Amino acid sequence: MSKLFEEIDSQDSPLGEISLRRRRIPVFGDRDIYEVKLGDEFLMSSMFVEAEEALSTLGLAAVQGDQLKVVVGGLGLGYTAVAALEDERVSELLVVDALDTVIGWHQDERVPLGKILNADARNRYVLGSFFDLATDPDTGFDPTVGGRKFDAILLDIDHSPTEFLNAANAGFYTTENLALMAQQLTPGGVFAMWSQNLPEARFEALLKTVFSSVESHVVAFYNPFQNCESTNSVYVCVKGEA
Structure with missing residues (x-):
């Protein structure tokens, strides 16, 4: 039987100390729960993954065609990336993360989904700032080929468009910088x-200054800690064909 609590790793990062923990809560049954903390703040938990998976399923559902090339911004515990790879149309996936510690957890298979990502030849990890790469279309997301275009860009880094993991990220949420990112999408591509x-209505209005179509989806899931339903959101934006 696994320990009730274990800190698997803890490392300094440019954002502060980041740690990976595994715990068991007997009332929730025979399952390991993985958590990531940044300092004293909880970033993610394997207890709540429905919206992270929905980011891929809802985003890719809006993309037409096959042989899709996809970028995921923010690796986390890997749920968005693995859900993207479950779409058989995806031929290539670049997962961008600014923290080599997080990429290392997956490469070393210290988190459960690392084994799935490592075994899939379509997947590639990219160490770098999503926001820097998103706003530099001449370089772009692929460190081996500058200026590539992708069919979908799926982003899960900040808590919301107004609550940031790092205050420096706030500058991304402007018409100018969203338009720079959109240059890296194919016609009809999805962000x-x-x-x-x-x-948030104000963010929806901002997205509409760049994208031809913007839809917001509310993703509901059961929260056993509060014994009630919780919600997250997924914004799905389509670039015009012209």
Whole structure:
């Protein structure tokens, strides 16, 4: 039987100390729960993955065609990336993360989904700032080929478009920088983004200054800690064909 609590790893990062923990809560049954903390703040838990998976399923559902080339911004515990690879149309996946510690957890298979990602030849990890790469279309997301275009960009880094993991990320959420990112999408390509909050009308209006179509989806899931339903959101935006 696994320990009730174990800190698997803890490392300094540019954002502060980041740690990976595994715990068991007997009332929730025979399962390991993986958690990531940044300092004293909980970033993610394998208890709540429905919205992270929905980011991929809803985003890719809006993309037409086959042989899709996809970028995931923010590796986390890997749920968005694995859900993307479950779409058989995806031929290539680049997962961008700014923290080599998080990429290392997956490469070393210290988290459960690392084994799945490592075994899939379509997947590639990219160490770098999503926001820097998103706003530099001449370089772009692929460190081996500059200026590539992708069919979908799926983003799960900040808590919401107004609550940031790093204050420096706030500058991304402008018409100018979203338009720079959109240059890296194919015509009809999709940008989708996760948020911990309900859809925000001001952000929807901002997205509409760049994208031809913007839809917001509320993803509901059961929260056993509060014994009630919780919600997150996924914004799905389609670039015009012209």
